[in-house]
Amino acid sequence: MPLSEYINNRDGVAGLKFIRRMYFMRMLGTFLCFIPIFSVLSEQHHSHGWLILLSVNAFIWPSVAFLLARRARQPLIVEHRSLVLDAAAGGFWIAMMSANPLPSVTIAAILLSDRLAAGGVELLRKAAGALIIGFLACWIARGMPFEPEISQRTAYATLPLIAIYVLAVSALTDSIAIKLRQKSDELGRIAMMDPLLDIANRRLLEPRIHHELNKIHQRHRLSALMFIDIDDFKDVNDHYGHKVGDSMLAAVAEILRRYTRQQDTPARLGGDEFVVLLPNTSVEEATAIGHVIMEQAALLQADHGIPYHCSLSIGIAFATREMTSATEWLKAADDALYTAKRDGKNRIFAC
Numbered sequence: 001m002p003l004s005e006y007i008n009n010r011d012g013v014a015g016l017k018f019i020r021r022m023y024f025m026r027m028l029g030t031f032l033c034f035i036p037i038f039s040v041l042s043e044q045h046h047s048h049g050w051l052i053l054l055s056v057n058a059f060i061w062p063s064v065a066f067l068l069a070r071r072a073r074q075p076l077i078v079e080h081r082s083l084v085l086d087a088a089a090g091g092f093w094i095a096m097m098s099a100n101p102l103p104s105v106t107i108a109a110i111l112l113s114d115r116l117a118a119g120g121v122e123l124l125r126k127a128a129g130a131l132i133i134g135f136l137a138c139w140i141a142r143g144m145p146f147e148p149e150i151s152q153r154t155a156y157a158t159l160p161l162i163a164i165y166v167l168a169v170s171a172l173t174d175s176i177a178i179k180l181r182q183k184s185d186e187l188g189r190i191a192m193m194d195p196l197l198d199i200a201n202r203r204l205l206e207p208r209i210h211h212e213l214n215k216i217h218q219r220h221r222l223s224a225l226m227f228i229d230i231d232d233f234k235d236v237n238d239h240y241g242h243k244v245g246d247s248m249l250a251a252v253a254e255i256l257r258r259y260t261r262q263q264d265t266p267a268r269l270g271g272d273e274f275v276v277l278l279p280n281t282s283v284e285e286a287t288a289i290g291h292v293i294m295e296q297a298a299l300l301q302a303d304h305g306i307p308y309h310c311s312l313s314i315g316i317a318f319a320t321r322e323m324t325s326a327t328e329w330l331k332a333a334d335d336a337l338y339t340a341k342r343d344g345k346n347r348i349f350a351c
């Protein structure tokens, strides 16, 4: 992913960070390019004026480009323009060096690969065009000189550019890759969570149910699926509004998080329906957990000021070796819940 795409997805603070990073990279790049270009120009006895212009390009331009981007309404567009300008300047200095091969090829390759990383193929195309135009304009104006000889001094002067800049670009790319990985992990986590309550959703629950079924098929053990539904929840919404309904859902989710064990997976399926996967759990243990959850829900009215007595119906189903899918097990738990509701609500039915 090009840097610009990464930055486009981020807020202004991160955009500013990007501009700062580019400032550092431009300072480093122009300084490292300055050394071999200065070496060639002085060997070719260019006038002081050109050496001063080179110094301005190397030491003043990076700060100007940084300020332009910082003050711009659309800093990224301005920064991209500066990157294209950098490429044109690179072409110009290559022509001024009479296309001296080692520094010319090194500078062109670094400029172009850097632009590819920063703005993808589109920026690369623009930068390559600017580099060629900058080069041809200056080269033709100078009578198309070519200087194939490389002095030892220029060869050594090019080495820091090759070594240090390539390392710096790799370090920058690595730090961005780490950030992208962290972002992707965070997005993965969000995708598995219910957007309203801080609790797992079906996307996380179903693979876990499937995994548990596989375990049950491998070695015989008892595991339960608990289906929980708030009784007459529609009345809560109708009488007290959705906000109170939402607080009740959040409070029930909190109870499920607190009163289930570490190996359990409490999740919200949708609406006022919750499911808890209880691996390696006996009938007594599952029923005891169900009772604790119901007792805590009954306390919500007094403890959390929820203006409605909260009662729950719970259906518990144990996996059988015949069950092959999460859907089958969920259906068995849903059927158990239906029985609890039908028998008068505010109760547990286990099968």
Ligand SMILES: Nc1nc2c(ncn2[C@@H]2O[C@H](COP(=O)(O)OP(=O)(O)OP(=O)(O)O)[C@@H](O)[C@H]2O)c(=O)[nH]1
Pocket: 196, 229, 230, 231, 232, 233, 234, 235, 237, 241, 242, 243, 244, 245, 246, 249, 270, 271, 272, 341, 345
């Ligand atoms: N506040 C709130 N309400 C929701 C949300 N999602 C679904 N609901 C409401 O939850 C209610 C679910 O009601 P049901 O489970 O069908 O019926 P009930 O009133 O609970 O009756 P029983 O299940 O028979 O006890 C509906 O009124 C939905 O509009 C939500 O995120 N927030």
